[in-house]
Amino acid sequence: MSEEREPPPLPGAAQTVFPEPQDAEDLFVSAASAMESPEAACLSAEDISPSSNGPRDDDPDDLFAEATEEVSLDSPERQPILSDGPSPAITPVTPVMISPRVDVFDRSPDQDEDEEENRDTFDIQISVSDPEKVGDGMNAYMVYKVTTKTSLSIFSRDEVCVKRRFSDFLGLYSKLASKYMHMGYIVPPAPEKSIVGMTKVKVGKEDLSSVEFVEKRRSALERYLLRTVKHPALLKDPDVLQFLESSELPRAVSTQALSGAGILRMVNKAADAVNKMTIKMNESDAWFEEKQQQFENLDVQLRKLHASVESLVCHRKELSVNTASFAKSAAMLGNSEDHTALSRALSQLAEVEEKIDQLHQDQSYADFYLISELLGDYVRLITAVKGVFDQRMKAWAKWQDAQVMLQRKREAEAKLQYANKPDKLQQATDEIREWEGKVQQGERDFEQISKNIRREVGRFEKDRVKDFRVVIIKYLESLVHTQQQLIKYWEAFLPEAKAIA
Amino acid sequence: MEVSSAEAALSVSASSIRITDVTQDGDVLTFAIASQKLNSSAGVCVFRIYEDFDWLQQSLFSQENLPGLQGIIFPPLPSKALPSQSNTQTKALKQLGFLALGQDWQSYCKALEFYLQQVAAHPTLCKCKALDSFLINSESPGKQRGRKGIFNRLSQAVEEMRKESHKDVDNFFQNERNKNTNLAALSKVATEKLLDVVMTEQKLALACGHFATSLHLCVNQDDAAAVAFSKVCLKLSDVIEAVNRNFEKVASNDLSTLGLGLDLESRYQEAEKVWECVLMIACKLIELETVKKGTEKAKASKREVMEAFQKAVEKEFNLISSVAKQEIERFHSSRVNVLKNFLIGWCELQLNTAKEFAELYSQHLEACRNMYSE
Numbered sequence: 001m002s003e004e005r006e007p008p009p010l011p012g013a014a015q016t017v018f019p020e021p022q023d024a025e026d027l028f029v030s031a032a033s034a035m036e037s038p039e040a041a042c043l044s045a046e047d048i049s050p051s052s053n054g055p056r057d058d059d060p061d062d063l064f065a066e067a068t069e070e071v072s073l074d075s076p077e078r079q080p081i082l083s084d085g086p087s088p089a090i091t092p093v094t095p096v097m098i099s100p101r102v103d104v105f106d107r108s109p110d111q112d113e114d115e116e117e118n119r120d121t122f123d124i125q126i127s128v129s130d131p132e133k134v135g136d137g138m139n140a141y142m143v144y145k146v147t148t149k150t151s152l153s154i155f156s157r158d159e160v161c162v163k164r165r166f167s168d169f170l171g172l173y174s175k176l177a178s179k180y181m182h183m184g185y186i187v188p189p190a191p192e193k194s195i196v197g198m199t200k201v202k203v204g205k206e207d208l209s210s211v212e213f214v215e216k217r218r219s220a221l222e223r224y225l226l227r228t229v230k231h232p233a234l235l236k237d238p239d240v241l242q243f244l245e246s247s248e249l250p251r252a253v254s255t256q257a258l259s260g261a262g263i264l265r266m267v268n269k270a271a272d273a274v275n276k277m278t279i280k281m282n283e284s285d286a287w288f289e290e291k292q293q294q295f296e297n298l299d300v301q302l303r304k305l306h307a308s309v310e311s312l313v314c315h316r317k318e319l320s321v322n323t324a325s326f327a328k329s330a331a332m333l334g335n336s337e338d339h340t341a342l343s344r345a346l347s348q349l350a351e352v353e354e355k356i357d358q359l360h361q362d363q364s365y366a367d368f369y370l371i372s373e374l375l376g377d378y379v380r381l382i383t384a385v386k387g388v389f390d391q392r393m394k395a396w397a398k399w400q401d402a403q404v405m406l407q408r409k410r411e412a413e414a415k416l417q418y419a420n421k422p423d424k425l426q427q428a429t430d431e432i433r434e435w436e437g438k439v440q441q442g443e444r445d446f447e448q449i450s451k452n453i454r455r456e457v458g459r460f461e462k463d464r465v466k467d468f469r470v471v472i473i474k475y476l477e478s479l480v481h482t483q484q485q486l487i488k489y490w491e492a493f494l495p496e497a498k499a500i501a
Numbered sequence: 502m503e504v505s506s507a508e509a510a511l512s513v514s515a516s517s518i519r520i521t522d523v524t525q526d527g528d529v530l531t532f533a534i535a536s537q538k539l540n541s542s543a544g545v546c547v548f549r550i551y552e553d554f555d556w557l558q559q560s561l562f563s564q565e566n567l568p569g570l571q572g573i574i575f576p577p578l579p580s581k582a583l584p585s586q587s588n589t590q591t592k593a594l595k596q597l598g599f600l601a602l603g604q605d606w607q608s609y610c611k612a613l614e615f616y617l618q619q620v621a622a623h624p625t626l627c628k629c630k631a632l633d634s635f636l637i638n639s640e641s642p643g644k645q646r647g648r649k650g651i652f653n654r655l656s657q658a659v660e661e662m663r664k665e666s667h668k669d670v671d672n673f674f675q676n677e678r679n680k681n682t683n684l685a686a687l688s689k690v691a692t693e694k695l696l697d698v699v700m701t702e703q704k705l706a707l708a709c710g711h712f713a714t715s716l717h718l719c720v721n722q723d724d725a726a727a728v729a730f731s732k733v734c735l736k737l738s739d740v741i742e743a744v745n746r747n748f749e750k751v752a753s754n755d756l757s758t759l760g761l762g763l764d765l766e767s768r769y770q771e772a773e774k775v776w777e778c779v780l781m782i783a784c785k786l787i788e789l790e791t792v793k794k795g796t797e798k799a800k801a802s803k804r805e806v807m808e809a810f811q812k813a814v815e816k817e818f819n820l821i822s823s824v825a826k827q828e829i830e831r832f833h834s835s836r837v838n839v840l841k842n843f844l845i846g847w848c849e850l851q852l853n854t855a856k857e858f859a860e861l862y863s864q865h866l867e868a869c870r871n872m873y874s875e
Binding site: 290294297298301304305308309311312315316318319322323325326328329330332333336337338339342345349371458461462464465468469472473475476477479480483484486487490491493494497498500501 | 848866
């Protein structure tokens with residue numbers, strides 16, 4: 001594997017290696033032309049094997065990886081493409097690698113289908129808890145405890161606790177996305193960065209909004225991990241295992257500029273670039289077109305729903321504030337009232353209203369964490385789904401380009417035959433064989449990603465129904481609880497009201 | 502206590518008075534008022550507009566030859582509603598508070614109905630001919646703009662007296678006045694806060710409705726997976742729709758009982774304030790009257806005449822005083838009773854609503870658990 005590797009470009013050349021978004025396409029096409037040019041960055045999966053696990057110190061790619069980091073530290077989030085998106089195997093590829101690659105591609109589906117059947121033995125619980133602030137001022141950050149309880153054998157222990165910070169989660173997502181997205185896997189996106197939210201926390205404001213922010217983030221991180229391990233391929237990924245188990249994790253520096261949305265934006269920008277080019281995909285399979293349209297519609301609908309629920313949450317909070325205010329005014333009225341029984345009844349009224357206020361607050365948390373965050377998560381997931389569809393288009397385009405190249409090479413060879421230049425002819429023949437290989441590979445890749453996407457979409461749709469069902473039940477449970485509490489409060493108040501002589 | 506010679510007890514039962522309907526024609530609201538005759542099973546129905554209520558109130562104020570009138574706490578009449586299109590809800594809320602809420606002027610009608618019942622139940626006011634005429638005559642009282650009674654005559658003086666901190670007739674009234682000022686302010690605040698709560702409950706109901714509708718739009722029958730998801734969305738929509746109805750019910754309960762009660766309490770406190778001023782003015786007038794007469798009579802120096810006058814004045818004074826004290830007792834027990842009934846009504850309604858929806862949510866929960874068990 002290592003013999004054929006091109007020397008990585010010097011850090012200074014990194015700028016050309018990570019070109020403007022419209023050249024993203026080139027990253028694919030030029031993968032095989034590594035012999036011809038030192039352009040090495042590509043999202044090829046050639047070297048992806050379960051054992052490759054991101055930038056390692058002893059990896060000959062090291063220099064290259066550093067170059068990546070340097071670039072990303074300079075670049076703002078607006079140019080996510082410059083960050084270390086495709087993290088582990090950023091190695092130039094030669095066509096000779098075709099065979100091991102095929103294995104890699106074929107590995108997952110069969111094994112994953114087995115995983116599907118073993119779902120009922122899916123036994124892993126993850127919790128994110130105990131947020132702790134580390135450090136002071138603008139360099140401060142929150143550290144979360146990640147606890148994994150499982151009986152699965154791929155884990156070394158039944159129960160393990162590690163400490164992770166937000167950028168660790170982003171780093172994990174970044175690695176998983178670069179490894180799996182181009183294969184058509186829907187990788188759950190990590191939660192969004194929030195400059196405002198974090199600044200408040202850093203500055204040390206202990207107010208309600210920063211407490212709520214930390215709780216919101218904690219919950220989001222937990223959901224993110226749970227979704228990630230629910231995916232059969234991701235569960236077995238060494239990066240995931242390392243994240244959950246190892247006490248020390250190399251700091252994901254490059255995520256300073258990158259977030260889940262950043263990666264997806266990069267991917268989607270690349271897709272736009274594909275679309276801008278004249279290649280229009282001939283969809284031979286109506287399923288993909290229909291599904292894409294469905295997801296477009298779903299995206300719009302979910303966003304609307306999310307906005308609706310946010311409005312609900314907002315009003316519920318307002319109700320809580322108003323109820324508390326009314327309770328106070330009722331208490332004051334009770335205090336000023338001469339008539340003893342009436343005074344007591346009014347004070348009781350104030351107490352009931354205070355308790356109802358608390359119920360409103362609790363219910364508003366349910367509204368938010370159950371429904372609003374679910375919808376928000378799905379809006380982000382749909383972006384990931386759209387991303388894999390775009391990856392398929394890229395794979396198709398690559399395949400087509402290879403075919404075009406092959407045709408050109410054939411034409412060139414034909415011309416050379418007439419020109420009678422034997423040495424060049426040999427080279428031309430070699431190139432034809434090379435490109436025939438690429439065409440075959442392109443077709444195989446395309447078919448594989450199509451197959452993966454079908455399976456992934458099926459899994460996604462099943463999970464979606466399950467997730468929503470779980471939420472409905474939890475939400476109904478909270479509604480029932482609230483009403484039962486209300487019944488208690490009113491039943492306690494009634495005799496007080498009747499006792500007014 | 503002497504009563505006017507045209508004493509006519511009310512011919513209908515006070516508790517049977519109902520406002521059964523209201524129609525709107527442009528700016529004018531017309532109320533249908535029904536009541537039950539005391540001596541027969543016959544019912545009476547008349548149609549009145551706000552100006553007719555106003556006429557009634559003024560007639561009550563300006564009753565002549567009713568000793569101790571100044572001591573009466575008059576049931577408060579709600580302000581006139583201005584239903585024109587240009588009147589936005591904010592304006593209406595500012596003007597009428599709680600009475601502006603509710604469908605089709607229901608709360609407002611309830612308040613007017615209550616006013617009539619209170620007047621009819623008052624031992625002295627029920628004898629006013631104007632009341633009987635208001636409730637029975639098919640012709641409306643007409644455009645009689647009779648004498649405005651005490652209030653217009655003394656309106657300026659009322660303002661003056663309010664500004665000055667005046668020594669009251671009695672310590673009893675002083676205490677009453679302090680308590681009243683305090684309670685009036687507090688009940689006004691409580692009414693406003695409850696109004697805020699009810700408005701927010703209604704906003705929540707609306708938001709739930711929108712959300713439930715949006716969920717309906719997610720229905721999609723393209724394939725099996727879409728159908729499964731659609732079913733889930735529809736289920737959630739049903740649940741949210743139930744929450745919507747829940748909030749509407751809760752808001753309506755708040756409105757029809759506690760809201761109305763607090764509003765009434767608030768307006769009664771205001772009425773009591775006015776009463777106190779009237780009392781003070783009456784006493785002041787009597788004082789002035791005494792001084793004036795005293796100065797006149799001094800010339801005549803007929804001691805017996807003076808003393809006789811003095812006694813008459815004292816008698817009038819004591820009469821007002823005793824009526825006032827009775828009124829205060831009656832006022833307090835009535836108000837406590839009114840509040841009690843509203844509080845019980847409110848609590849019972851909310852309890853029933855909570856039970857109803859606990860049942861409904863539980864049914865949904867059962868159904869979901871059964872449907873989704875795999």
